[in-house]
Amino acid sequence: MLIFAGDGDDNDAKVMERVGAWWGKYSQSGAIVGGERLQSSSRATTVRFDGGAPSIVDGPFAETKETIGGYAIVDVPDLDAALEMAKTWPASPAVEIRPIWVD
């Protein structure tokens, strides 16, 4: 899975166009099998289980500067192929590559 850092409210038309082209290219090649763009983390609500019972709080759970702006589920042969995709991602400041759990 590729996890894109970024604020979901960024709507720069040029960037969006390049993202669209990137997404189209890798969907067509079969590398992207799913994924979504997320709305801004200001619209996030988190359920925490710190004290055992669930409590509901405003905001995302990750207390970092970077928030998750979207994700793509990809099916590629190896890490280098995923890195190749991530290196050409046209939008956000960072892309995390994380293997999906397979039993």
Added chain:
Amino acid sequence: MRRYGNFELAEDSTQEACVEALRSWPSQGIPTRPGAWLRTVAERRALDRLRRDQRFAAKVRGMPFPRADSGDDRLSLMFACCHPSLSRDAQVALTLRTVAGLTTAQIARAFLSSEASIAQRITRAKRKIVDAAIPFRMPAPADLEDRVGDVLSVLYLMFNEGYLASGWEMSQDRSLAEDATWLAGLVAQVLPAQAEVLGLLALFKLQLARTGSRFAADGSIVMLVDQDRSRWDHGAIREATNLLQRAAELDRPGPYQLQAAIASCHATAPTWTDTDWQLLVRLYDRLLQLQPSPVVRLNRAVALWHVAGAEAALAETDALLPELPRYHLLHSTRGELLRDLGREEEAQEAWASALALTLNPAERRHIHARSAAEAR
């Protein structure tokens, strides 16, 4: 998943191959799959045996490895072990374990770490290789230079650890330096058009060529000025100089080539007084452009001493104190410079600082000897 099988199989067979290949080498054939792999290990074991041989150097030169038929496989493995998605520590440990065939105990000794923590580091790295699907193959041409850079960094670290171990038990672990040189030779064989690969190999060969005269019979360090230059391996020095020439023809200068040029300048000087210090200062200047580091500046200051005098060199070293307060070689260099200027009391203070900052027994003896020596 396919990779899982491959890697685990290869890894498991290392141990067996060590034992098996040692017993059957070289009369018995080696299992076909993973063939190149077992050959690597088998060759490493053979090297170990040769190391114990008195005529080690002559024999190694005559040996036909690294072998071209398995070079690509080993290099692919090295690229996987040095993948940028692994930490540098993990890259080094993994390369030593899987490519050079060292045991975790040997790696732990070389890096003054516990066997358990090295084993854990390797296990974690292998898990990541498997789970994150780090591939075993040559990187794409566009990435090759960067990825080769990672491999070279690992080898450089390995060599330096071996050349002058930072701990107090081994003054010098030659075998680790030789392992790094062997691996660099392998990389150079598969990638002969990468200038920095040739530069690094030349650097290693130049350093090893002078190893025999770096330590006296009692284990104390012999300074370059006092070394018996006839004991240097002049054949290896010529070989390294040729490599460096080939690298220069590729017209892609880099830090390893410059470091090798500096080593070559020392190695080809007939005597200490004939050393081309002007050239050395120029080479250090170029190196500083590519790699601005206080340690390089310290080395430049030593060359400057012979070109512009102790006063100028001392000004340079004083400027480095805030950056390298705990670097023993800065303090011992200041000791030499202060003595040259007749400031004996300050020289003694500098040596005392140096002594407090190193555990290496040979270096400690050397610093003791220098501070006790009569002022010239």
